[in-house]
Structures are given as C-alpha cells and as structure tokens.
Amino acid sequence: MSATPDLAGPVGRVKLVVAYDGSGFHGFAANDGVRTVMGVLSAAVATVVRQPVTFTGAGRTDAGVHGWGQVVSGDLPAGVDLVDLQRRLNKLCAPDIAVRSAAWVDDQFNARFSAQWRHYRYEIWNSPTPNPMLASRTWWVTTPLALWAMREAADAVIGEHDFASFCRRPKVPAGEPEPSLTRRVLSTRWSDVTDPGAGGDGRLLRFEIRANAFCHQMVRSIVGTLVDVGAGKIAPGRVPSILRAQRRQAAGQVAPPTGLTLWEVGYPD
Known part of the structure; x- marks a missing residue:
C-alpha cells in the first residue's frame, strides 16, 4: 500500500x-x-x-x-x-x-492556457440503416453524402476567421463588450475510415479539425454545415460567404454531440 x-x-x-x-x-x-x-x-x-x-x-x-x-x-x-x-x-x-x-x-504548466492547439474528431455513420455498435459515438446520417464536396467546403474554414456564423454567441452582461469569436483553424480533413472487412451497408466517415481554440458549438456547427453540403443542400462554394455573414442563421444545422471527441491537445515541447 x-x-x-x-x-x-x-x-x-x-x-x-x-x-x-x-x-x-x-x-x-x-x-x-x-x-x-x-x-x-x-x-x-x-x-x-x-x-x-x-x-x-x-x-x-x-x-x-x-x-x-x-x-x-x-x-x-x-x-x-x-x-x-x-x-x-x-x-x-x-x-x-x-x-x-x-x-x-513544471509549476507554470496550465492545461488550458499552455495549450497551443486542440484537435477534434467527428464520426458519421452514413447508411440507410443504423449501426447499434457505433450508435454511442457517431451521428447516423441516412442521406448519401458526397465526400468530395465536404472536403472542398472544409478547406474554406482553414485560417483565421470570425466564426460567429458557426458559434453560439455567449451571454454578455449589459454594458460589457462581446468576446471575440475569431479563431485560427490550422487544418481540416475528411476521410472514409470504413473497415472493408467488417461488412455492413454503410460508410464510417471521419472529420478532423485542429485550431488554436474553439468557441461554443463551433465544431458541431461546422460539421452540420458540411453535412448539408455533402447532402446537396448547400453548395461547397458558399462556405466563404457563410463565414463573412457572421450570423448563425447563415450556416447549416448543428451536428449532435454523440459523434464528437476531443482527440488531442498540443503543448510546447
């Protein structure tokens, strides 16, 4: 003991x-x-x-x-x-x-303020039928998704932008300024990670995004909008104008929390 x-x-x-x-x-x-x-x-x-x-x-x-x-x-x-x-x-x-x-x-280390970037994964089960084995960690989307379109649209969020269109605005006491919703996205990636030997009738799609920081519901709002792109509801080329609008109503749906995982946090060596 x-x-x-x-x-x-x-x-x-x-x-x-x-x-x-x-x-x-x-x-x-x-x-x-x-x-x-x-x-x-x-x-x-x-x-x-x-x-x-x-x-x-x-x-x-x-x-x-x-x-x-x-x-x-x-x-x-x-x-x-x-x-x-x-x-x-x-x-x-x-x-x-x-x-x-x-x-x-080191005594100066702080999990939040010492972090240089956060990396999230979001996984989608894209199939006409649900997969009970993946239900607790994926978003089940029945509409066929065009991966090429989602990749093209995701490229537009890379860089430093005001992400007001993709964030839930914080409640601010009267008379106080709103905090900045500007964030710097370092990378995005869509991939089909379906195991070809597992059988089944669907695809497991994974979205990865890394940024210096994220505002509330930012990843889920981006994923929801990109799924609308993949489903043909939003053209891939519209994402830059959605960013410029700086209004939540300009973007697409908010993806459910189930598919989202905080995957990694980066710190100085």
Whole structure:
C-alpha cells in the first residue's frame, strides 16, 4: 500500500491525460447538482489524496461529447505516487473515465492556457440503416453524402476567421463588450475510415479539425454545415460567404454531440 501523502507538505503540478465516454455526463466542467466528468474525476482524486483538489481542463466539452486526449492540471502533495494514483483512479472512475497518463510537470504548466492547439474528431455513420455498435459515438446520417464536396467546403474554414456564423454567441452582461469569436483553424480533413472487412451497408466517415481554440458549438456547427453540403443542400462554394455573414442563421444545422471527441491537445515541447 502506498504511503499517505503529507497534506501540509510541498506540492507539485500534475498533468493528467484523460479519456471518457460523455454519454452519461452533463458536460466536462464541474457543475453543482449534475454529474460531470470533472466533478467525478476531482472527487476521485480527493478521495485518493485525502484533501480537496482544484483542476483546470484544456477544453470544456458539452453534454454527450467524448474525450480521448483531454488534459487536466492541478496541484497535489509532492509525495503522491502517480503510478498508484493512476491505478486507483481507474478503479474508482471506470468504465466511463480513464486516466491514460499522469506526470509531474513544471509549476507554470496550465492545461488550458499552455495549450497551443486542440484537435477534434467527428464520426458519421452514413447508411440507410443504423449501426447499434457505433450508435454511442457517431451521428447516423441516412442521406448519401458526397465526400468530395465536404472536403472542398472544409478547406474554406482553414485560417483565421470570425466564426460567429458557426458559434453560439455567449451571454454578455449589459454594458460589457462581446468576446471575440475569431479563431485560427490550422487544418481540416475528411476521410472514409470504413473497415472493408467488417461488412455492413454503410460508410464510417471521419472529420478532423485542429485550431488554436474553439468557441461554443463551433465544431458541431461546422460539421452540420458540411453535412448539408455533402447532402446537396448547400453548395461547397458558399462556405466563404457563410463565414463573412457572421450570423448563425447563415450556416447549416448543428451536428449532435454523440459523434464528437476531443482527440488531442498540443503543448510546447
């Protein structure tokens, strides 16, 4: 059994890489009265180290959104055995949450503010029939989608833009300025990742997007609009004008949260 950490002694900054199935959570961030990923994780850490803890997450995912490479950081007693901590957390939080790694980092490290980019994946099951094996992590779209058109349209969001057309505007107190919705998208990619040996009557399509940061519902709004492009409802060449409009009504539908995963967060070497 590991030694009990010294609660009054020195502390160190820890970085956890966390995966989770978001289906049973009301989002990632701690929120009193509802079950969230951060709430469950923080409570489990506090149980192990026997004191309250405060963690910062790299991104705030919505209810139903999943995580594979979410990063959290916070201070713990320096005597904590991180190998033992990871093992005990994975027992306490399974099967919905898994701590993939735990490491001591520089005291200046902050999961949110040290991040240089976030990378999301969105997966779509494109078929006339549902796939129960993929239902919890994909969006089932029955209309045949033109992948070439979605690829062409996705290219238009690369670069620095005001993404007001693809974001839910935040509520701002009277008299205060609205925060900027300008973000820098570094890359996008659509691919058909269907396993040819798995059989079935559909395609598994994957969209990947990397940016310095994202505003609320930005990825889901972009995916929903690109699916409208693939379905022939919006021409691929209209995406630049949708961006320039800076109105949410100019874009297409908002994709459901089920297909979205925070895949990776990038930091300086």
